[in-house]
Amino acid sequence: MNKLYEVMDAVLKNGIRSYKVKNSKVSLPLRVEAANKTRSRKTGAIGVVRSKEDLSTPSGVKGYVVTSLETLLEDVSLVSHWNPNVFNYIRYSDEERRFLKGHEEKNLQQINTFVVDIDTKKQPYTEILTAALDHSIGVPTLVLETPKGFQVYFVLEKPLFISNQNDFRGLRVAKRISENIKQSLANVLQGVDISCNDFGFFRIPNEDNIRWFSEEMVYDFGSLIAWSKRQDDDKGRGLFVVANESREHDPTQTAWFQELLKTRHVKGQSGQLGRDNLMFTLALACYSAGKGKGETLDLLDEYNSGLAAPLRHSEVEKIVRSAYKGRFKGAHQDYIQELLNEWGSNKEVAIENPMGGWYKFKKEREDRKRSHYDEWEEDLLQFIQEKTSLDQPINWTTQRELCEAVGIPRSSFNVLIQQSKKILIKRVGKGRTAQTGITSVAVLLQCALSYQQTHRVRYQEALQVMASERLNERIIQDLIDDVEWFLEKQLAEPIIGKNFNSS
Numbered sequence: 001m002n003k004l005y006e007v008m009d010a011v012l013k014n015g016i017r018s019y020k021v022k023n024s025k026v027s028l029p030l031r032v033e034a035a036n037k038t039r040s041r042k043t044g045a046i047g048v049v050r051s052k053e054d055l056s057t058p059s060g061v062k063g064y065v066v067t068s069l070e071t072l073l074e075d076v077s078l079v080s081h082w083n084p085n086v087f088n089y090i091r092y093s094d095e096e097r098r099f100l101k102g103h104e105e106k107n108l109q110q111i112n113t114f115v116v117d118i119d120t121k122k123q124p125y126t127e128i129l130t131a132a133l134d135h136s137i138g139v140p141t142l143v144l145e146t147p148k149g150f151q152v153y154f155v156l157e158k159p160l161f162i163s164n165q166n167d168f169r170g171l172r173v174a175k176r177i178s179e180n181i182k183q184s185l186a187n188v189l190q191g192v193d194i195s196c197n198d199f200g201f202f203r204i205p206n207e208d209n210i211r212w213f214s215e216e217m218v219y220d221f222g223s224l225i226a227w228s229k230r231q232d233d234d235k236g237r238g239l240f241v242v243a244n245e246s247r248e249h250d251p252t253q254t255a256w257f258q259e260l261l262k263t264r265h266v267k268g269q270s271g272q273l274g275r276d277n278l279m280f281t282l283a284l285a286c287y288s289a290g291k292g293k294g295e296t297l298d299l300l301d302e303y304n305s306g307l308a309a310p311l312r313h314s315e316v317e318k319i320v321r322s323a324y325k326g327r328f329k330g331a332h333q334d335y336i337q338e339l340l341n342e343w344g345s346n347k348e349v350a351i352e353n354p355m356g357g358w359y360k361f362k363k364e365r366e367d368r369k370r371s372h373y374d375e376w377e378e379d380l381l382q383f384i385q386e387k388t389s390l391d392q393p394i395n396w397t398t399q400r401e402l403c404e405a406v407g408i409p410r411s412s413f414n415v416l417i418q419q420s421k422k423i424l425i426k427r428v429g430k431g432r433t434a435q436t437g438i439t440s441v442a443v444l445l446q447c448a449l450s451y452q453q454t455h456r457v458r459y460q461e462a463l464q465v466m467a468s469e470r471l472n473e474r475i476i477q478d479l480i481d482d483v484e485w486f487l488e489k490q491l492a493e494p495i496i497g498k499n500f501n502s503s
Contacts, residue, residue, distance in 0.1 A: 005073060
């Protein structure tokens with residue numbers, strides 16, 4: 001029951017009261033303390049039903065209203081589904097108080113979690129964990145087994161409070177994120193229900209259906225927006241649909257873009273704009289036109305293949321990644337003109353570019369700083385994924401080589417390592433002979449979820465190496481706790497010994 005309380009409390013994010021207003025079994029001091037804490041925030045309500053059939057009766061949803069975590073825990077064995085996202089209110093639509101109303105998206109008080117419904121057991125839930133890690137936003141917070149499949153919870157670090165301002169823009173952004181999470185998993189897993197209601201009723205956690213729970217695996221909403229934007233880029237669609245939003249000028253349909261696309265003898269040398277600059281300009285034009293990263297890569301790959309002296313494909317990929325980092329809104333007029341003068345057909349070409357130049361997004365200083373660290377963390381995680389394996393979960397190199405490979409200043413690297421919850425490092429030696437071992441929680445989790453004895457040994461060895469670095473202690477211990485609980489619950493054969501000491 002303690003574990004169940006942790007799960008429900010982690011999901012609901014204080015959206016409902018802790019204890020019942022009447023007939024509570026909790027002592028008066030605890031109730032008073034909880035009441036004092038909730039005075040400064042609003043609490044709402046959720047609905048629960050006793051069976052799946054109650055969700056679709058001719059008269060609507062048959063269930064009852066719950067406004068406290070105490071009630072929920074008392075009744076958990078009696079109900080099958082709940083609203084993990086909290087509504088401002090839920091009322092009864094009949095005098096007998098049997099049918100619910102108010103569980104509508106625009107009545108949401110707060111969004112606590114995104115839930116993906118998977119209607120098959122053809123793949124084990126451990127495969128769902130690794131698929132989410134490799135192809136979606138990361139390891140889920142909670143996985144429940146249902147009679148026909150699984151439901152996968154990705155819980156937010158802080159709830160998203162819903163407002164009717166700007167035509168419920170926050171809700172629409174959340175729905176787009178939910179859609180992209182479901183699609184990312186549908187690309188690699190069977191049975192993902194794309195049409196499932198984003199914020200409706202889902203299976204309620206109980207002592208029998210929890211297959212995975214990690215309280216530490218929660219998601220920052222801002223990071224989810226950035227992730228979702230990248231998914232939208234790849235699909236070649238606008239980031240978020242806004243009512244009556246006018247379509248921006250498409251630079252890929254202009255005469256100058258088509259003229260640059262026809263060039264074939266572009267090479268370049270010192271002091272001269274060449275292939276890299278031209279392709280970067282084309283990529284920026286595609287980015288500002290809202291085209292997906294994959295579509296742009298295909299276009300530039302075809303263009304590069306037709307050059308007399310083409311670049312390596314990896315260089316083309318690097319150019320596209322750079323253009324899509326969002327530091328610039330579009331191509332600079334001066335660069336366009338110089339490229340046309342140098343490599344064009346000498347015919348007069350109008351430069352239709354309403355932005356007037358290569359301009360950077362103007363952000364607040366704190367936002368700019370954070371976005372850089374997010375980008376560097378993503379690049380570093382990608383580097384780790386490429387350089388490690390289940391047999392070799394730690395990559396050893398020098399800090400200088402590491403920073404150069406990722407393109408991050410050393411000072412920023414040190415700050416990033418201090419604040420990242422996903423990256424682990426180990427420093428050995430001093431001076432020129434110093435070595436830096438680097439891995440990630442994701443890589444270690446992949447090792448932990450592999451049942452082969454060889455990988456178990458590598459996992460244990462990697463933990464012992466990384467645990468000796470004080471900076472990693474908290475992250476390592478959280479990982480150990482989660483994996484131990486998972487293995488003891490499911491395999492009765494823990495990878496890590498009970499006496500493992502991370503200090």
